[in-house]
Amino acid sequence: MLFEVWAPHAGRVTLHVDGRERPMARAAGRPGWWRAEEPAADGARYGFGLDGGAPLPDPRSRRQPDGPDGLSAVVVPERFGWRREWTGRPLPGAVLYELHIGTFTPEGTFDAAAARLPHLANLGVTHVELMPVCPFPGRHGWGYDGVAPWAVHEPYGGPEGLVRFVDAAHGLGLGVVLDVVHNHLGPSGNHLPAFGPYFTDTHHTPWGPAVNLDAPGSDEVRAYLIGSALAWLRDYRLDGLRLDAVHALCDTRAEHFLAELSDAVDRLAAHTGRPLFLIAESDRNDPATTTPREAGGLGLHAQWNDDFHHALHTALTGESAGYYADFAADPAGALAATLTGGFFHAGGYSSFRGRSHGRPLDPRTTPAYRLLGYAQTHDQVGNRARGDRLTALCPPGRLACAAALVLCAPFTPMLFMGEEWGATTPWQYFTDHTDPHLAEAVREGRRREFAAHGWAAGEVPDPQDPATRERSCLDWSEPDRPPHTELLHWYRRLIALRRAEPALTDPRWEYRALTARPDGVVHFRRGRCHVAVNLGGRPAELRLGPEAGGAEVVAAWRPVAPPGPSGVLLLPAESAAVLRLPSPGGVAGPDAPGGRWKVA
Structure with a gap:
């Protein structure tokens, strides 16, 4: 088996596999790359020692059986046990459903989530959007502090568990979208800096030094991230990727990383014959994000539209703090503006930012399905101090109104898990950091953040308390009893109506x-x-x-x-x-x- 690793600053690299050691040779014509041939079966443990140091996990590891700090395990995607053929499901006309594997069920595994997929098929959604599944320290967490962008979190079920989940979803006609994080890696278990210039001090982000997309060595870093994205779509047969916070991708090169990624995904789609798509989370309100490459844009296929969410949330709840202030000044006007033009901030002044923000979309050239519309997401629920859903803020009738606006507007609708029955379980911020210093820093950081907004320390759930995660798990007895059953029937009716009436999926504004x-x-x-x-x-x-x-x-x-x-x-x-x-x-x-x- 061929083992390869990029370690441009190392003087020597040693392959450790199943207790054996073998020196690696520099790869001819590939600066910074090392390679070695060594027999290894599926599941064999291995790592790379740099300049005589202890073995570290492979940056391109597909599996980390013992967590981010342990040795990697060989995974051969060609041996995945697929049972179903799948020709794909495109984004236009879709209804997405965002879920978190660790709290969708109390068990928190791919197999337990797969057992609930018939509920989603009966609901009528077309795609499941998974929150990140890359490895992170501990067992439970949101997943946005992952440190191995090619691997699958072992407590969820590892690579084979993801394959079983995707196969089950496809068997029910459901596409699968995966949330991936390219803008940063978690603070614990990240061994990439030991291998090469994966990060740069040229730019700084809320998480520290930026991922190196434009400094020396960035060719290989870009290829590393694009290779990871293609592997998810190709080897796990996913239908699309959601790209976390693309506005935090610092890139000054002539061709932006996102454009390069978009081109690569389009080529893979042509090669596989399946429709593949990229959905951005972007705070820029820049039409170029979803403008096709041939028209001079970045070529992503869609993006989340927080402006619609903020306008709808303000109209439903009357809240006006923070970024809701811009929308609360005229809730009716804000909601109408987003329904007809997508962006509320389209070049005008944003009081929350203290400056003008965004550019207008051209409804003649931007089909409405390129924007995702939603009343709730993991961010908009989980980043509240108590993780309270709209269920805790609105009576059932207003929840029904929100559903009608989301599912009958021209956007691509997205639901957040449990929304369809008005789940009463909160969705709170939880972690399981194994580093006690990091755990305390996160705990205190949350308290300070919400103290600035008037919350007492005792009112902010402790992210490290296992009960915080347990409270956030869906209660699957709720859909079978009132008043939840009525709301669930309402969602089913609206989704069925959307499917039956061509006008409701018309991409024109x-x-x-x-x-x-x-x-x-x-x-x-x-x-x-x-x-x-x-x-x-x-x-x-x-x-x-x-x-x-x-x-x-x-x-x-x-x-x-x-x-x-x-x-x-x-x-x-x-x-x-x-x-x-x-x-x-x-x-x-x-x-x-x-x-x-x-x-x-």
Whole structure:
């Protein structure tokens, strides 16, 4: 078996495999690379000793049976036991479901999560988006402090466990997306600096020195990360990747790392014949992120849209602290702006940032599916002091309204695990750091962070307390009892309606009408579907126009009578309804103007 490693600063490198040692030779024509041939079976333990030092895990390790500090184990992807063929599932028309393997079930394993996949298939979602599964110290954590970007966390089930999960998902028609972190590595168990210039002091990030994307040695670092991304898509048959915080990728080279990655993924998609896609988390509000390469952009296929989340959250809860302040000044206008243009911050002033921010999207060239819309995510729930979901902040009717706006808007919808039944379990920040000094630093850091926002130390859950993770596990008895069952049926109905009505997956930003009112009423028409939402505490009268007189109510959170001949709809408080019009044409009524949108 061929073993290779990039260690440009080492004077000698020794391969350690199953207790044997063998000197490695410099690879001809590949500066900084070392290689050696040595027999090794699947599962053999190995590592690399640099200049006589103790063996370290392989930077390209596929498996770390004893955690990030232990020896690596040989994995042969060609031996994975796939049982099903899979031709892929594209992003346009998708409904994503974000989940965390460690808390989706109390067991916290791939196999336990796979046993729950029929629930997701019955819900109607098309793709499961896994939070990071790379190894990190300890057993439990969010996964964003991973240190081995090619490997799979052993407590979850390791590489074979991920294969079984993906195979089970594909067998149910579900695509699988994986969240990967290229902008930093965790603070503990990271051995990359011993091998080469994987990090640089040229730039600094919230996590310290930046990943080296543009300093000397960056060619190999870029290839290392791109190789990892391609391995997930190729060897584990994943359908896409979510790229964490791409705004923190510091790169001054002529071709940005993301553009290079996008090109590589597109080539792999052409080679495999499967649709593959990249979804960015970006704080820039820059249309170039998802603009195709041939049009001069970075070529990523979609990005999360936090602006829509913030506008919706503010309208639902009335919260106005921190970054919600920009949206709370005019909740109706903010929600309407994001529904019609994607970004709220599109070049205007952001009071939270103290400067102008973003650029406008061109709805003529950016299909709406390139933005993901959501009411909850792991970040927006877990980064709250108590990890409280919308369930703790809103009555069921408002949760139903949020679902209607997410699932009937032109974005690609994404749900956060448990959202579909209004889970009452929080989702809190938890860690399992084995380094006691790091554990205490994280604990105190969380307390200081929230103390600045008025939270007492005793109100902030201890990330290291096992109970914090246990509280965050979904309670799978909830979907079978009220009031959760009703909300689950509502989500199923809306997703089924989205699948049945072509207008609801139309990638164009076109509305026959869209109105957002200060009393909490939002309604819009897409094709034959008229979506009406009342976030307010009183019944609302909506004048939809004469053509709505023959409309059929195809989904309603509370009983709603069809509009009469005059086209007036009476919508109960904190409720939502979807109507199917007799034809897509007609003249808009006074409360449903043509054109883009209005705030009444």
